[in-house]
Amino acid sequence: MKKMFINGEWMEASSKETREIINPFNQEVIATVAEGNEEDTKLAIAAAREAFDLREWPSIPAIERGKVVHVIADLIERDHEELAKLESLDTGKTVEESRWDMDDIAGVFRYFAEMADKDGGEIIDSPIPNSTSRVVHEPVGVCGQITPWNYPLLQASWKLAPALAAGNTLVMKPSEITPLTSVKVFELMEEAGVPPGVVNLVLGSGASVGAELSANDDVDLISFTGGIETGKKIMQAASSNVKNLALELGGKNPNIVFADAAFETAVDQAMNAVFFHAGQICSAGTRLIVEESIHDEFVEALVARVKKIKLGSGFDKSTQMGPLISEEQLNKVSHYVETGKQEGATVAVGGGRPDDPQLQHGFFYLPTVLTNCTTEMRVVQDEGFGPVITVEKFRDEEEAVRLANDSIYGLSGGVFTNDIAKAERCVRKMRMGTVWINDVNLYFPQAPWGGYKQSGIGRELGKTGLEEYQETKHIFQNLKPEPVNWF
Secondary structure, three states: OEOEEEOOEEEOOOOOOEEEEEOOOOOOEEEEEEOOOHHHHHHHHHHHHHHHHHOOHHHOOHHHHHHHHHHHHHHHHHOHHHHHHHHHHHHOOOHHHHHHHHHHHHHHHHHHHHHOOOOOOEEEOOOOOOEEEEEEEEEOOEEEEEOOOOOHHHHHHHHHHHHHHHOOEEEEEOOOOOOHHHHHHHHHHHHHOOOOOOEEEOOOOHHHHHHHHHHOOOOOEEEEEOOHHHHHHHHHHHOOOOOEEEEEOOOOOEEEEOOOOOHHHHHHHHHHHHHHHHHOOOOOOOEEEEEHHHHHHHHHHHHHHHOOOOEOOOOOOOOOEOOOOOHHHHHHHHHHHHHHHHHOOEEEEOOOOOOOHHHOOOOOOOOEEEEOOOOOOHHHHOOOOOOEEEEEEEOOHHHHHHHHHOOOEEOEEEEEOOOHHHHHHHHHHOOOOEEEEOOOOOOOOOOOEOOEEOOEEOOEOHHHHHHOOEEEEEEEEEOOOOOOOOO
16 A cells, blocks of 8 residues: 655554555556545644754755755656656556656756755845845745646656755645655655655545645645636635645647648647647647638648547557546546537537447547637637647637637647747737747746636746745845934
């Protein structure tokens, strides 16, 4: 049984309850894990609080913390293949996709390891004679970190690495349905020499573990990646002690294709934008917005290629797309497509479960393209989180941008055109945290990640990703103190 990690020890849940983890490809049980609750969470928070307030981690030289984070990256690279296979077993994605994830994860730890000692503060020119004024950055404190099921270890790395580099302590709650690589990386952090109490792992549901992390007054910051409704609940709970918040709440991301775009590249990237990991990507470009003059030709070419996508086990080298994560998600995507059909959308390809008998035990849904879509439709506005593209038309640049911005979300978007001036005009007007020109779904540790509008608060990755885990302090020193004699 996989256990929780609290104050440097591996332990069962206080209730002795467990949860079975299943492989979404065939619903076979692949692991049994401890099922923590509020009491386990309080124990972990207390350990993190003590490690921050009474032990050395926050005050050791930043370069030494950076060395520890570097060692974690070394160990991830050492166990690269084991981690990749475990991630695919847990999520259903192809092993090759998981290998890419592990490369990125090691890179994230390396980036923040290098960043750890690069901020020496700032001297400000004080307007007061005989004084000094400086700004320093210090760790926030105890961080609650809640990660999603779609990219379990990648999303964990975006939180763990900067939190540790900045000198914080933390309690992490991975998704209850995909916790296996998180357990493994905590084993690696223990091996790397992270002191007891600095990193704590509590397994369990959002309703118990996540709720306690969000409401507990000994937690100074909550970082959450997940759905918008859960994010709103976390905001309300975090108000109890006005916690710092970092929220990434998904998106409904537009992908604009102009008539002057490189046609074959745009078709290929329209698929890349959505069908990796069966569309279960917060930045998936599921809203395809195509210029009217090439719409029919573009859809025809897209549909022809989508029909050829091979579904199967993530461990089969020929597989291009795996299953959805769970029966619940399968039902959600099925309902989402049916809603679109009722609203007037046309199923150009897909629109249901595959007939292949070898796929019947997995949570598979066919890659789907819906045409005749408009922004008024729920299928265009709601985040479906599945392998479904909706297609809209536009007549000119102004309408393309207007359609793209017609959403409560603002996480990411794409523009395909060979007219660089046009691309620049569009991206300047698109209300999104990341916009790609002639590409999709690219990210790297050096660039910030986060959204506008209801896609969240704050940023991960980049310099701002480290700053999320820091407090800013102004220190003023009077070099020639003397009485004021006012009173």
